[in-house]
Amino acid sequence: MTAPIGELADVLPGGSVLVDPDLLATYRYDSARDPRAGTPTAVVRATCTSDVQQVLKWASEHGVPVVPRGAGSSLSGGASGINGGVTLSLERMRDITVDPVNRVAVVGPGAITADVKSAAAEHGLWYPPDPSSVEMSSIGGNAATNAGGLCCVKYGVTSDYVLGMEVVLADGTALRLGGPRLKDVAGLALLKLFVGSEGTLGVITELTLRLLPRPAGAATLVASFSSLDAAVQAVVGLTARVRPSMLELMDRVSINAVEDMTRMGLDRAAEALLMVRTDTPGESAVEEIALIHEVCGRHGASEIYTSTDPDEGEALLAARRAALPALETLGSLLIDDVGVPVPALPSLVRRIQATAARHDVLIAVVAHAGDGNVHPVIVYPSGDCDAEARARRAFGDIMGAAIELGGTITGEHGVGRLKAPWLADQVGRDVITATARIKDALDPCGILNPGVILETGDRSPDPGS
Amino acid sequence: MTAPIGELADVLPGGSVLVDPDLLATYRYDSARDPRAGTPTAVVRATCTSDVQQVLKWASEHGVPVVPRGAGSSLSGGASGINGGVTLSLERMRDITVDPVNRVAVVGPGAITADVKSAAAEHGLWYPPDPSSVEMSSIGGNAATNAGGLCCVKYGVTSDYVLGMEVVLADGTALRLGGPRLKDVAGLALLKLFVGSEGTLGVITELTLRLLPRPAGAATLVASFSSLDAAVQAVVGLTARVRPSMLELMDRVSINAVEDMTRMGLDRAAEALLMVRTDTPGESAVEEIALIHEVCGRHGASEIYTSTDPDEGEALLAARRAALPALETLGSLLIDDVGVPVPALPSLVRRIQATAARHDVLIAVVAHAGDGNVHPVIVYPSGDCDAEARARRAFGDIMGAAIELGGTITGEHGVGRLKAPWLADQVGRDVITATARIKDALDPCGILNPGVILETGDRSPDPGS
Structure with a gap:
């Protein structure tokens, strides 16, 4: 420079x-x-x-x-x-101010998401988005990528909680968008455009976030299925009738990795484990979990456990929480993030299994099944460059499979630089052109996060290709 | 031409x-x-x-x-x-196809919103947005303006239900954005940008809409308050603890207009009537309505009625439904649409009352109080041009008051041509500039709905100014 x-x-x-x-x-x-x-x-x-x-x-x-x-x-x-x-x-801009009367938090972009959630909780309020990175990711990064999490299936993604923003454009102009108002349609939805723009249109310097009253409690269900198709049929069946606050799926590879590490007694022969929560108040949670139990049973679940006790509920989710740590004991991880329409989940998982075999890597699947958002976790021996290259090829093939199934190359992690080469395959050239026009309109010199979302073509060759 | x-x-x-x-x-x-x-x-x-x-x-x-x-x-x-x-x-493009497995409706832009809701209901599903115009407005118009309604306070606005779209740009290019996927962050949020763009960036030719399972039922409460401040305190208090599915307010002018027409026994001296619904399942609705009752009582409500019976609940809302018909018996109506942070509602209503006195027109207030979204209904004698001019001045003054209170000139109706002159006062010149850059990027010849959102300056003088 x-x-x-x-x-x-x-x-x-x-x-x-x-x-x-x-x-x-x-x-x-x-x-x-x-x-x-x-x-x-x-x-x-x-x-x-x-x-x-x-x-x-x-x-x-x-x-x-x-x-x-x-x-x-x-x-x-x-x-x-x-x-x-x-x-x-932006790591030093981490102020958090909660306004309990307007039910908003005004936060600096560098604030850690978990700290935002804690600050809201001190006022009996709740900031819903819960990406798995909640303890380490920044709220500005969450907004820039429109981060999701486990509760999205009922409560939506980060974009749904961003009411206002200060954002600095490439030329240094600071825009104030939105504010502590729950409905505002004055002008183009610039606020929604900057959320998820991954730092390519402006730099977020402040966020005004919507807070909700904290849900009363939760009832939890875990069900194992000998068939992936049956498990996804159960997902379709239950989401047609109730709105779970969490609806996760683990495949056989994940189940066995967890069982290897924890010996918690999971069914190693199961093709899928579903973990479901409902947080409707009082007795209605019991009624909903009974309904979910009935749906899972009707779709052939082999084992079903439920609890309305908070500690027992946490214990039922232990397998889900142990998935990444268990996989980390097996090697280095490459965590992918794709999405498909919910009914296409079994096809996607089978395509992922074929990809694993083709590239001789282990791929475990954990999924936000209620959203069709899947995280294939590619495991390869640490320090093995050839295996890493195969893992990166699998990473790309999984995106290709998602596109072929009418899905997306990223449900919640963002395109970044890693996935930019696949974006056109998903959205098509005309959408890329429209995207580039908007990028040029707001950042004519192209200084903001070049290579993210839109490829710039000036990167060194991908060692994995 | x-x-x-x-x-x-x-x-x-x-x-x-x-x-x-x-x-x-x-x-x-x-x-x-x-x-x-x-x-x-x-x-x-x-x-x-x-x-x-x-x-x-x-x-x-x-x-x-x-x-x-x-x-x-x-x-x-x-x-x-x-x-x-x-x-x-787009009135002839009104196909509606419901896919109950993916829980989406694929609709033509000319379909009437009520017909979309009915088609979903035939599958036991629910399209939540419920603008008051639901029986006559088109779904494409709803998306173009990001229409709201009564249920927004819990269920959000049209944007929250648009998963996919086909939209034609000014040059004739048809873009496909999104699809039947609940989470998708691949690329800029163009879908969210086109929603609410009021026909200035493209013409929507198809929408893919998210459907939810239908809520079980509803419990209803009506409370009258002798003080507007107390009523809004109750709104703040109850929304900190529960999430009502409807939270409406009528002011004294509305109450009296309805009572004049219906003689249903409303308290003519009340400054505010709150109407609240909760739709949590089973017995929890009863518990929530009891909590809301307690909060309203604590804030000095003079009369409180509740019901968990559907027909009785509808009867309790009769006053709200009668508001516009009652006001229409008094003259021609100009329906404004502004929003403020919820705690600023009493100040806004008082400013509206002062505006009414200043311009010698009657202004009744009905509000989606839980969102801070207020509809001042300006009533003037039909055919009286001078009165109409005064009404239009009041219409503008109310937007000015909302801006001064940190609010918006439009919560759900859109800027259109009528409100474009006030937009810069709310959002500032820099946001207007950024808006114009995006408009130019997608519609370089400026053919799409000129004068909407951004003023073009070539209109005839406003007869009301």
């Missing part, structure tokens, strides 16, 4: 601009560990909106790529570094 | 192009009765996506403005005619 980073250091608060190579190296990768990640020439750790504006103005003037970064927990390379670029970290 | 409409008539199915002046006159106004509405030079009644593509290609070539129109029930002049323009009616 020939652009004068010193100019930026002069105008920002002391300590904002990092150029120490050891520090820069820590901002190279995000949780996707993209082998093509570059190393930023500088990292700016913004303290306020004005800092962000100065960085973007400077970057626009000098044509420097800027990678906005929250906690760096992206699983699709949305926050990985660019050689010659500046990584703009 | 010098553009050769005959060209279009030649390529479209017979009877698609209307040029008869008597017929054109019926497409001049929408339900907003904008006095500055023009008369289209032609009306095209499309039968399929290809028709829409041909119209837009032709219009782009010849620089002819196109006004997309569903049922013409816009209350903000979003579908009113333009002199020299073509009105593109």
Whole structure:
């Protein structure tokens, strides 16, 4: 980078601009560990909106790529570094203010999502989105990727809770969008456009989030099925009648990995384990769980356990929570994220099984089954470059399978840099063109997170291809 | 218009192009009765996506403005005619197909919203959005304006139910966005951008809508308050603890208009009547309504009635349903639509009362109180031009008051042509600039519904100003 980073250091608060190579190296990768990640020439750790504006103005003037970064927990390379670029970290902007009368939280983008949830809970309120990364991901990253989680099946995704935003455009203009209003259709839905734009249209500097009253409790059911098709039939059947607050599926590979580690007595022959929760108040949870029990039974579940006791309910979910730790004992993980219409889930899982065989890797499936959102977890021996290359080919093939089944290459992790080469296959060239037009309209110099969502074609060859 | 409409008539199915002046006159106004509405030079009644593509290609070539129109029930002049323009009616594209396994409805934009709801109900499913215009508005118009309704307070707005869309851009390109997938973050949220874009970015030719299982039942409460502040305190208090499926407010003017017409025994001295519903299953509805009763009582409600019987519940809502008919007996109506943060509701209502006095018009307030979304209904003597002008000034002043209270000029009706002059006051010049850039990116010739959302400055002077 020939652009004068010193100019930026002069105008920002002391300590904002990092150029120490050891520090820069820590901002190279995000949780996707993209082998093509570059190393930023500088990292700016913004303290306020004005800092962000100065960085973007400077970057626009000098044509420097800027990678906005929250906690760096992206699983699709949305926050990985660019050689010659500046990584703009929002980790120091983490204020959280809860307004219990308006039932909103006003938060800095660097606040950890779990901290937002805790702050709301102190007022008896609830911020629903619960990505698995909740303890480490930033709320700005959640908004930038429109993060989901387990409760989406009933409560929706991050976009459904973003009422307002301050966002800085590439030219340094700070826009205020929305506010603590539950209904507002004044003008284009820019707020909804910036959510999920993965840092390619602007940098979020503040969020106003909708909070709900906390649900009373939950009843939990776990059912095992000897047939994947029967399990998905049960999902279709029960979601036609009730709205579970969680509806997860584990396949046989996941079940066995967990059983290997925990010896909790799971049925190793089962093709699918369903975990269902309902959080309707009082006795109605008992009635709903009975109905879900009946539906699972009718679809041939071999074992069904239910509980309305909170601790027992948690115990019933232990297998789901143990899935990733159990798989981590087997090797390195590449966590994919695709989605299909719910009835296509069995076909997708069979395609994933074939992909595993073809590339000689282990692939376990955990899924937010109620949403059709599937996380194939590709396991390969740590440090085995050939196996990693096969794993990355499987990662791509799974996206291809999802597209062929009328699905999506990403349900909740985002496109990032890792999945950008597949986007056109899913959405088509005309949608890519429309996307590029909007990108150009808001970021004419293309400085904001280049290579994310839309490919730039200037990356080094994928070592996995 | 010098553009050769005959060209279009030649390529479209017979009877698609209307040029008869008597017929054109019926497409001049929408339900907003904008006095500055023009008369289209032609009306095209499309039968399929290809028709829409041909119209837009032709219009782009010849620089002819196109006004997309569903049922013409816009209350903000979003579908009113333009002199020299073509009105593109979607009223003949009204297919409805319900897929109960995927729990979606695939519908043509001209389908009436009530028909979509009925088709879903035949499969035991539910399309939640319930704008008051449900019996006459088109689903395409609902999506174009991101329509709301009474159930939004719990179930959200139209945008929350649009999973997929086919939309034709100004140049005739048909985009397919989303699909029957509950989670999909692949690429920019174009789907969410087109919802609420009021026909300024593209013409919706098909929608894929999410359906829910139908809630079991409902419990209803009506409470009258001698103080508006106390009623809103009750709203804040109860929404912190439960999620009602309806939470409406009527002010004293509305109450008295209804009582004048119906003699149903409403408390004429009450400052506010709250109507609340909860639809949690089974006995929990009884428990929730008891909690709501307790909160209303604690905030000084003078009379409280509750029922868990469906017919009795409907009877309790009779006053709300009678509000518009009662007001219509008093004169012509101008129905405004603004929103504020819920705690600001009393201030807004007082500002509305002052506005009524200042302009010597009657203004009744009905509100979706749980959302802070307020419909001031301005009543003036039919045929009195001076009174109509005063009513239109009041209409504007109410938007100004909402903006000053941190609110919005439109909660659910859309900006249309009627409210476009106030948009910049709410969102600021920078947001207008960003909006214009996106508009230009997708509709570079500016043919799509010009004057809606963004002012074009070429309209005749407002007779009310």
